[in-house]
Amino acid sequence: MTELSKTGAAVGEPAPAAGAATTAFLEVRDLKVHFPTDDGLVKSVDGLSFQLEKGKTLGIVGESGSGKSVTSLGIMGLHTAGNYGKRKPQISGEIWLNGTELLTADPDQVRRMRGREMAMIFQDPLSALHPYYTIGQQIVEAYRIHHDVDKKTAKRRAVEMLDRVGIPQPDKRVDNYPHEFSGGMRQRAMIAMSLVNNPELLIADEPTTALDVTVQAQILDLIRDLQKEFGSAVIIITHDLGVVAELADDLLVMYGGRCVERGPAEKVFYEPRHPYTWGLLGSMPRLDRDQQERLIPVKGSPPSLINVPSGCAFNPRCPYADLPKDNVTRTVRPELTEVGSRHWAACHMSQEQRERIWTEEIAPKL
Amino acid sequence: MTTQRTSGRRKQAMAAAAVVAALLTTAACGGGGKDSDNGSKNGAAGFDAANNKVAQANLVKKGGTLKFAAPQDADSWDTTRGYYGFMWNFARYYSRQLVTNKTEPGKAGTELTPDLATGLAKISDDGKTYTYTLRDDITWEDGKPITSKDIKYGIERVWAQDVLSGGPTYLKEVLDPKGEYQGPYKDKSADKLGLKAIETPNDKTIVFKLPAANSDFEEMLALISASPVRQDKDTKSKYGLKPFSSGPYKFESYSPGKDLTLVRNTAWKQSSDPIRKAYPDKITVKFFSNANDLDARLIAGDYDLDLAQTSLSPQGRSTALKEHKDNLDNPVSGYIRYAALAQNVKPFDNIHCRKAVLYGADHVSLQTARGGPVAGGDIGTNMLPPGIPGGEGQKYDPYGMAGANKGGNVAKAKEELKACGKPNGFKTKIAVRNNKPAEVATAESLQASLKKVGIDVDIDQYDGAQNSSVVGSPSNVKKKGYGIIIMGWGADFPSVQGYGLPLWHSKYILESANNNYALINDKTIDGLFADYTKTLDDAEKTRIATEINHKVMEGAYYLPFVFERFLNWRSDRLANVYTTDAYSGMYDFVNLGLKNTK
């Protein structure tokens, strides 16, 4: 573990009164994204709140289907853009970015903010880049949407960006097609494209999942360096705690469309107060240990988002579900409660129980 | 004429037909004059107005363009090579013969009249020598006179079958039965006129010397294949692309399968031609690939008549009958539709088993399968078409097919089965052409009615284009067990010989391209044909024809379905229209005229 920011105030208090402006750079309040389907309402995100300041990094962690990506697309406004005839998702809550509430803003205004004020990096750069256009063309396009410059200028900018993200011979590579790049290079190009307009918010959705382990580290280093240089706020979405360990100021753990634990990264790492976070830590591969022995996988499968288990959504998979009295884990949904300084978790177990289990049962095995 | 290879159109009956027919019915209301004013100057002449009589002869005006629409092209427009009925009819526009059929309606059309010759043949007493003298002023399209040598050369071309295949070969068989002459293209003599049986003592005289008498010889000279051809204009196999005209019209342009245009042959002199009126200035033929489209355009008045003359297609027929009946004629066609019972397939070697089929068949149902009384024809009761001398029509009905037994006589059929030694019936097969829906329908009708008497029938549909090797091969028929063969037949020339010789004479039992499917080998019938060819007396010829027909029916070799009728369209513009038995009930093309020449 490297040094973590001690002063990060990225994770805000539980949501203040709805509708009130915020001083935070990004604030999400009680965000709900529900998709109506033939089988029922899929509650992908069900009441999520957080804040993020400029220059800070938030890691959102969870299994696939926990609502991480839905959250990021929700911020970008991509659930409603280009929704052709599919049933419209029901989105409620508030998303404040730099003083603008995105959910109620004019869609075209949000569109103009996309790419310029908020940009996104996707998981698989091969499928996320258009196969028929050169890297240069795609970066030029991204730049010219928001800058009234001629193609030449835009291309110079593209070369500059490619150079900045560490692509060798950028003046030549700019005319290559995505399939002519290696996986890592493609992701660098993707990053170059998303940063071409100096966005203040960068959302990286599983930016390294599709890449080799060695390349992963390079990409993460690049994101960190660039963040420092540009001073943007960054959200890194991942299922792998290892990815955000070195990068994030704050962590937000999602389960079943809700936040189950959030707080400063070192707190969540060293004093996690939710059994699901323990599971995530346990399933983190470590190079220095024998994986067979060390891994503590979370048993069972992610919850249905249509019929979310009553009580604590994690209860069917939680080995400690029976510890709290009166079967409360299965009947009452636990609220986020403060378990430390700026550190919240949603669990029915008492603080002491959790502290004891963590220090005695879980931590030694990791 | 031929076994109606012309009809590709009936196969078009598709499911879509009904809906389209309904649309056509309403759509067609716009076309044509009103039907109430029968025989008016502009309107249609009335239903059957041209059937065996001349319609509106006095309204004809010289000039204009007569427009044919055709569902298919001729087999060849070469006078030697054509065999389709409509081709023979049409060829009189551009070819003349020594003698030809009278341009008169109905049965009168079957009589011969001099054309290039000054009169009918002077026949020697032994019936073996025919002498003709040519008229004056008869010319080719370049103005040169038509000579006896041109006629001889034209007839000689029939011998060049290896180059000019397709046409009838009667003249070859009668004039050179031993096949000694090799044809003009292999002729060593300088003038290529080496055929000994024809002599041309001078340009105006031609003499035919038959090795054996044949009383129908002059009928054969009236065939289109006896037309003159000038040697220096003979392009051999390509002659059909532009035949050199001896008639009132000549080829202007011809594009096979697309269109054909005839224009006046200015060298032709009306005074030299006793039969051709040559009313229109121009004659066009447009070939269609869609019979329904063709009929709709006839009904809409875009064209004057159908070149093929084999009835409207089912959709067009129902529209026309409802909306424009006055534009229709319903003549007897000269074709008989029938089933032949193959004697080499057991148990049809036994006459009683054959009779069981004749009695067991439901003749009304067979008629319906052919299209009913109007579109199909009258129930067939014997095998000689009514239009041919000696034909009696339904008056001769030895098996009560149109009378007592018309619905099928099960009891009588079972009696015959018992006599045949098959009291419980038997199994056999029907061979039917797959491209003739009406024939397939008759096969199914026959299958249903024979089941009632215990005869179990399988239907075998074969590629209709291959009939000469499938059912035309007796050994194949025996191998496949085709006891019942469904077919149709029309006369090449209107006589019992022109109709029945290939069907009934033992000499015509062939290894391939056989038409005597029943394999009739009856000395009496052969003898009657021999008598017929030797008889020059018309009344006696008619009597023999009737007797041959009776003998054939007594042998129970054939189950006739219908004496076929056509339902043909004639436009409001046509004048001087009549059907002729010379061409199986078609309109006589050569003297059609227009009321309105615009």
Added chain:
Amino acid sequence: MLAYLIRRLFAAVVMLVVIVVVVFSIFFLIPKWAGVDVALSFVGKQADPAAVEGVRQKLGLGEPIYAQVWEFFKGIFVGRTYSGGGDVTECAAPCFGYSFRSEQAIWPVLTDRFPVTLGLALGAAVLWLLFGLAAGVLSALKRGSLWDRGAMIVALAGVSLPIYFTGLLSLAIFSYGLGWINGEYVPLEDGLSGWLDGMILPWITLAFLYAAMYARITRATMLEILGEDYIRTARAKGLREPVVIRKHAMRSTMTPILTMLGMDLGALIGGAILTETTFSLPGLGQAVLNAIKNQDLPIILGVTLITSLAVLIANLVVDVLYAVIDPRVRLS
């Protein structure tokens, strides 16, 4: 690219040879096995033995297949002379055979009829691309709407209804009924308006069928493409939606459409048999249908070759276009 083209061309030539051999075999061997004498169907009903022999000789029925194939190919380059019975028929190079049924050399028949079919195919293609793509894209963008359902029902009808039916229906309404159109084919050299009058219904009829297919394919492809990650990327850049559709989605959608277009045009240029038959258009399709009715082998063979050639060329063009559209193809 050049090496690639040469390789493809070579394969095409080999393919053509194979096709010729196969067609020869079908027409000469299968009747033999079936015990059918092809020559018999060429002569009159009296089937004079000399006539049968003459036909056999003309059709080359007596010669072994390889000799026939060889003669055929030689004829294409140096022409052929058919002789028999004192009759000599010259067939000038390129001689694609000679029809003894209609007494014509095949090559002029092909060149005479090819423009008709080409005009039909190209005109219809323009229409169906226009309407098929527009309808498909609109349906995809308004998925589930009344428009989408309506368009797809019409498209289903278009795909299911036989040309024979729609063709006759259009004739019944516009030609025989309303009389707006005469609907009979007139060659282009006889005047543009007459030609258009004769072609418009066949175009529409043919285009209806194909537009229906193209609309369905376009819609399905478009929906698939709209779900692609790179479309999301385009939106994430802040692109306006119309630009996303036009520039990003359409270009990808065109790839399968282009493949189809190549195939369809290739096949149609070989003869739109049903359309040409329904409207009595004197194109290759009508020629081949007549030839089948008449068992006119040389014409069938000639048209088959031209069809194969058209399909092969169309494939080649598609491959090249494919490379133009999709840079990934250029590599291989």
